[in-house]
Amino acid sequence: MSYFRAENLSLHFGGLKAVDAVSFAVEKGEILSIIGPNGAGKSSIFNLVSRIYNPTSGRIFFEDQDITEEPAFGIAKLGIARTFQNIELFENATLLSNLLVGRHRHSTTQLWQELLFLPSVKANEKIHRRRVEQVIEFLDLEPYRDKLISGLPYGVRKVIELARALCTEPKLILLDEPSSGLNVEETDDMSFWIRDLKTELGITVLMVEHDMTLVNRVSDRVIALNYGKVLAMGSPAEVQRHPDVVAAYLGA
Amino acid sequence: MRFMFKTDYEDDIKLFPHGGYIVTYGVLLAFLVVAPFILSSYLVSQLVFVFIYATVGVGLMILTGFTGQASLGHAAFLAIGAYTAAYLQQYNVPFPVYFLAAGLLTGVVGAMVGFPALRLQGIYLVIATISFAFIIEEILARWESVTHGNEGMRVKALQFLGTAVSRDSPSFYFLCLAVLTLTIVGTLNLLRSPTGRAFVAIRDSETAARSMGVNVSLYKVKSFAISAAITGFAGVLFAHKLSFISPEMFTLQLSIEFIIVILIGGAFSPHGAVLGAIFIVMIDPFLTYLKDDVPGMIAAVAATFGAGAATAAKIQANVAAFASANGLKGAIYGIIIVLFVLFEPLGLYGRWLKIKLFFQLFPLYKRATFKRQKIYVKSERNR
Numbered sequence: 001m002s003y004f005r006a007e008n009l010s011l012h013f014g015g016l017k018a019v020d021a022v023s024f025a026v027e028k029g030e031i032l033s034i035i036g037p038n039g040a041g042k043s044s045i046f047n048l049v050s051r052i053y054n055p056t057s058g059r060i061f062f063e064d065q066d067i068t069e070e071p072a073f074g075i076a077k078l079g080i081a082r083t084f085q086n087i088e089l090f091e092n093a094t095l096l097s098n099l100l101v102g103r104h105r106h107s108t109t110q111l112w113q114e115l116l117f118l119p120s121v122k123a124n125e126k127i128h129r130r131r132v133e134q135v136i137e138f139l140d141l142e143p144y145r146d147k148l149i150s151g152l153p154y155g156v157r158k159v160i161e162l163a164r165a166l167c168t169e170p171k172l173i174l175l176d177e178p179s180s181g182l183n184v185e186e187t188d189d190m191s192f193w194i195r196d197l198k199t200e201l202g203i204t205v206l207m208v209e210h211d212m213t214l215v216n217r218v219s220d221r222v223i224a225l226n227y228g229k230v231l232a233m234g235s236p237a238e239v240q241r242h243p244d245v246v247a248a249y250l251g252a
Numbered sequence: 253m254r255f256m257f258k259t260d261y262e263d264d265i266k267l268f269p270h271g272g273y274i275v276t277y278g279v280l281l282a283f284l285v286v287a288p289f290i291l292s293s294y295l296v297s298q299l300v301f302v303f304i305y306a307t308v309g310v311g312l313m314i315l316t317g318f319t320g321q322a323s324l325g326h327a328a329f330l331a332i333g334a335y336t337a338a339y340l341q342q343y344n345v346p347f348p349v350y351f352l353a354a355g356l357l358t359g360v361v362g363a364m365v366g367f368p369a370l371r372l373q374g375i376y377l378v379i380a381t382i383s384f385a386f387i388i389e390e391i392l393a394r395w396e397s398v399t400h401g402n403e404g405m406r407v408k409a410l411q412f413l414g415t416a417v418s419r420d421s422p423s424f425y426f427l428c429l430a431v432l433t434l435t436i437v438g439t440l441n442l443l444r445s446p447t448g449r450a451f452v453a454i455r456d457s458e459t460a461a462r463s464m465g466v467n468v469s470l471y472k473v474k475s476f477a478i479s480a481a482i483t484g485f486a487g488v489l490f491a492h493k494l495s496f497i498s499p500e501m502f503t504l505q506l507s508i509e510f511i512i513v514i515l516i517g518g519a520f521s522p523h524g525a526v527l528g529a530i531f532i533v534m535i536d537p538f539l540t541y542l543k544d545d546v547p548g549m550i551a552a553v554a555a556t557f558g559a560g561a562a563t564a565a566k567i568q569a570n571v572a573a574f575a576s577a578n579g580l581k582g583a584i585y586g587i588i589i590v591l592f593v594l595f596e597p598l599g600l601y602g603r604w605l606k607i608k609l610f611f612q613l614f615p616l617y618k619r620a621t622f623k624r625q626k627i628y629v630k631s632e633r634n635r
Contacts (some may be wrong), residue, residue, distance in 0.1 A: 045334045046301050050463050076465030090456035092520075093449075096264070100446075105465035107446035111474065114445035115438045122265065129261040165554075168464060 001030040003204060004116060004172055009058035009097065009163060011044050018044040020228035021058070031198055033215045035239070036225035037248055042208040043085060046176050050076050050082045077105045081163040081170035085177040091150045099135060102167025105129040116165040129187070135166045139193065155186045162193065173197065175207040179214050187214055194218045212240070224248070264443055284429060288358040288422035301533045302526070303428035309513040309525030311436050317519035318448065320455030321369065325381035328388035329480045331445045331502035332358045333487020336612055338405040338497055339398060347412050350437050357483040362480020366473035368620040392499040404498025407408055407491045414624055419493050428489050435482055436468045451475055504566040512585060518599025539581060558564030
């Protein structure tokens, strides 16, 4: 059985088939990229997996458990984290508190304990803080620790998105266009980090990406989509040579 | 300039980041402890109102400032707390019991308001909370067997450990001060633990909060319940302070005053609630003072500039007529809110922080430090 599986996943908005009977599987420890022209349904698949949209039909499995009916916050508790293409950080909070929200699924304290700030709460806070510090170190975010997000540049925010997702200690991470809006240097950094996710932290990665250099550099397998349907699946080189993919991109 | 060297994770968790805070808050506390014995009874009474309004302000801040759910229904929560106290007091229920019962009941009602409010955003939520406040107001006026309707209810002096605590006594003052202090400390504790961070996360991006594993519905209801419970506790004190309650005290006007408390004070820190409460409690006597004295002063100024006695008297009469016009207070509130929203969205406390930073960094302060930034991208799609 595969680690993560989508079976005949469909999402229809009226007559528009944003995702049309898509099936794919992600193996444990691999980096799978989804590519495709604008409007191909890539982000829709992400929103289905992270349960922001309800699929019209089809089922989603993670670690052999059916998660199609799971609420959005339950997905995170199972160990699936995601980043957002358009950056959904908590603007009016510091980097630290943003990352600490990522630790939410590991919090065990009760409301009344928190109101009194009992020693158990403090001890837990220190543990969260230590984990957050490890992520900060991993992604070189030390200079921004106490800065408000609203004052930080786009490139840094993009990294913080990744950092916040990592703070949940996910088993599977969904990266929605991790390199969009980044310059060449930042994209390079991002590609190293994505590979480190796999090799150092053992996290499985499902990624939507437009930048083919980044896709080629990090992905083990690639899925090409167009009009909500799978065009091709395989190694990056295979998919790029596939005649349907070439046609979809070049309009031949 | 002060440099903070952090050597432990606890440095970020502590309530008082450095010794300076302990000194300032120590001085403030010392002043508040001796205040009832040195200030005039009028000022002490005003301070009690400041404590009660600030308690409600902190409660409202949890909901509106930190969770981002606007409410114009907090007068109703205050009323529920006040009436619970007045009702239970008739049956000789001891003070600690009805105090807790009032908070608990208001908290439960708050949670019940929270459920339908889950599906509402922004202005629609405001309308829903206003309707809730009207419903409660109507119930208070009609449910005569319990609330005595528009006749109102008399609230007897607070009985504690067999002694009567008069509403003007220092003991009552210290009770209100204690409730406010505990509310503020509890709120700060909440803010440095997972629940408080979940609230702020919901305020800034519900989608992102959800994908971090925050059960948004549950936390919104929690926020409503906590906010309402605090307001309920304040309601008990409010009832005792006024010693008489009736439905027309808990109108929309009062809810708006609570919004003003956090808007003027600054909705992001309990400091703001206290400053806003001082503002709202002191503006009434201030306006009365203006009404009484300003016409005479203007007439005197006119006289020194050579106006005849008849003209000066006419000016005095005209100014006095203007100052006692109906609705002037509402107009002044309105103007103040508009000015604050436009020029000082962070409120009095925000202004204080800027002044403080100016002196901390002097002479290196840059005007651009607090220039409002354009928010980069914020997707509204997945709301």
